[in-house]
C-alpha cells in the first residue's frame with residue numbers, strides 16, 4: 001500500500017517536472033471531433049430522451065455522441081442511440097420503395113408517387129367497405145377496424161401529431177408505434 005502510494009507520488013512529481021510518462025504517440029492524439037461543429041439534439045429512438053451532441057462539417061454528420069451536460073444520460077448512449085448516425089449514412093438502408101405483389105416471391109423497386117397513390121386508394125376503398133357508424137346498441141362508433149397504422153421510432157413529435165390527426169379523423173383507431181412492439 002505504502003509502495004503504491006510512493007509510486008503514485010513519484011508519477012505525479014514527474015508530471016509536474018515535465019517528464020510525463022505519456023508516449024509520443026499518446027501525446028499527439030486528439031479527439032476525433034476536433035474541428036467539427038457540435039449541435040445538441042435528442043436521440044430519436046425511445047422515450048428516455050437521451051441528449052446527443054451531433055458533430056458535423058458542412059452538410060455531413062460525422063459523429064453523434066452522448067451529451068455530458070444532460071441530466072438524463074450524462075454523456076452516455078445505449079448501443080442503439082450510439083449508432084444513430086447510421087440512420088443517415090448506412091449503405092444498408094433502403095432508399096427506394098420496396099413492393100412485393102400478392103403471391104410473389106420477390107421484392108421490386110417502385111416510385112414513391114406510385115406507392116402513395118396505391119396506399120391512398122386502398123385506404124379509401126377499405127374504409128368505404130368497413131366503416132361502422134353505430135354499434136348494435138345504437139351508440140355512435142364512426143370507425144373502421146380494418147386498417148391499422150404502424151409508425152417508426154424515428155418519427156418526431158410533429159409528424160406523430162399529424163399522423164394521429166389524419167388517422168383518427170378517418171376513423172382509424174389502431175395507431176401504434178414500432179418502439180412498443
Ligand code: SF4
Pocket residue numbers: 043044045046047048049050073076077078079080081082
Ligand atoms: S440512447 Fe438508447 S436509451 Fe437513450 S433515448 Fe436513445 S434509444 Fe433510448
